Amino acid sequence: MSTQVINVPDGTRHAIAADSSRYAINGAEVRxxxxxxxxxxxxxxxxxxxxxxxxxxxxAGPFVIPGSMLPRRKAGDVxxxxxxxxxxxxxKLTDEPIASTFPPCADVIPDVAATAKGGAxxxxxxxxxxxxxxxxxxxxxxxxxxxxxxRVSLLLPVDPCKPIAVxxxxxxxxxxxxxxxxxxxxxxxxxxELYATRRDTYQAAVKGGAE
Numbered sequence: 001m002s003t004q005v006i007n008v009p010d011g012t013r014h015a016i017a018a019d020s021s022r023y024a025i026n027g028a029e030v031r032x033x034x035x036x037x038x039x040x041x042x043x044x045x046x047x048x049x050x051x052x053x054x055x056x057x058x059x060a061g062p063f064v065i066p067g068s069m070l071p072r073r074k075a076g077d078v079x080x081x082x083x084x085x086x087x088x089x090x091x092k093l094t095d096e097p098i099a100s101t102f103p104p105c106a107d108v109i110p111d112v113a114a115t116a117k118g119g120a121x122x123x124x125x126x127x128x129x130x131x132x133x134x135x136x137x138x139x140x141x142x143x144x145x146x147x148x149x150x151r152v153s154l155l156l157p158v159d160p161c162k163p164i165a166v167x168x169x170x171x172x173x174x175x176x177x178x179x180x181x182x183x184x185x186x187x188x189x190x191x192x193e194l195y196a197t198r199r200d201t202y203q204a205a206v207k208g209g210a211e
Contacts, residue, residue: 003065004081005057006030006038010020013070015042015049024100028070030081031062033205041105049106049204064098113196125190127160128183134166141176142168152178 008028017025017091027076030053038057042049055078063081071077078089086095112123138152155165166178 002058002060003083004030004055004057004060005078006040006057006081007053007076007078008040008065008071009051009076010071010074012040012042012051013067013072013168015044015047016067016070019044023098024064024102027066027094027098028065029062029064029102030057032057032059033201034208039049039205041102042095043103043105045109048108050105050109050198058172062102064073064100064102065114066095069093069095104206106203109199109202111161111196111199112192123192125156125160127156127164129164129180130183134180137166137178137180141166141178154180 008030012028012194016027020026022045025043025045025128028040030038030040033039033052036056036058038053038055039052040051063084065079067088069077069079069086069091070089071091073090075090077091080087080089081097084096085098086093088094108125114122138150141149141152149170151169153167153169155167159162160182161184162182164182166180168176168178
């Protein structure tokens with residue numbers, strides 16, 4: 001009997017697909033990081049979230065936790081996988097891994113350290129903002145409904161310390177506009193290198209892990 005134990009953090013469920021027809025991504029993939037712990041990957045086809053999680057995963061192949069078992073509490077949950085049977089130690093929920101191939105998400109993570117033709121750097125601007133403030137602003141200048149129609153466009157300044165101009169997308173809010181101040185006190189140096197390192201670590205785990 002083989003058992004994998006993974007400490008699934010809260011929040012993972014927000015990146016999975018809600019559409020039941022997209023069966024393969026209705027959950028989060030768990031795979032070994034090569035050092036006994038794991039990476040948890042979730043996507044809905046438009047956003048991708050990768051997190052490292054503690055546990056005892058070993059070298060066994062990846063599996064996908066159904067969205068119904070992903071934690072909805074701040075403390076997260078400890079989920080065990082014993083020979084294809086999932087059990088949430090805190091939620092007491094049981095299920096089986098999704099029997100479908102998770103998409104190759106590592107292929108879509110941008111290579112931020114790459115250069116374009118002529119040697120120009122493709123990613124050379126870092127803008128840090130509050131996701132909660134952007135969400136609140138988006139609701140304020142639109143109809144306020146938190147669904148897929150809640151969309152805004154950001155006009156980014158050359159200077160990352162200057163205000164960000166925000167416009168609602170679509171034709172329903174022709175007189176609306178917004179302004180969002182960037183986060184202050186954020187160290188932007190080394191951001192590209194840090195992202196590139198995390199990307200390389202994740203891709204190494206994907207390429208080196210059992211499929």
